[in-house]
Amino acid sequence: MKSDICMFCRGKLSKGLDNFVVKIKDHIVELAEVPAWICDKCGEAYFDDQIVNQIDKIRSEIREDNFLAHPIAAGSVSLKKNISVSE
Numbered sequence: 001m002k003s004d005i006c007m008f009c010r011g012k013l014s015k016g017l018d019n020f021v022v023k024i025k026d027h028i029v030e031l032a033e034v035p036a037w038i039c040d041k042c043g044e045a046y047f048d049d050q051i052v053n054q055i056d057k058i059r060s061e062i063r064e065d066n067f068l069a070h071p072i073a074a075g076s077v078s079l080k081k082n083i084s085v086s087e
Contacts, residue, residue: 008042011039012040013038013046016036016038017036018036027062029069034055035047
């Protein structure tokens, strides 16, 4: 870890766990409880190089259809259809 200050809001970074979500092809993949440095003000997560390398390896394996995982049901919600704005 190069710095203990958030580059966005200048908050303090502390060790913690975060979820990493990425879209690969037609799949949304969430890696849960990834070790990270979390900003105490804005919640931005920073990952050490070793963790980034592991994430990249998983992403490559998913792209090549070599990653074994059990799919879970998920859905998406359109804000446009579900939020009404009062005038």
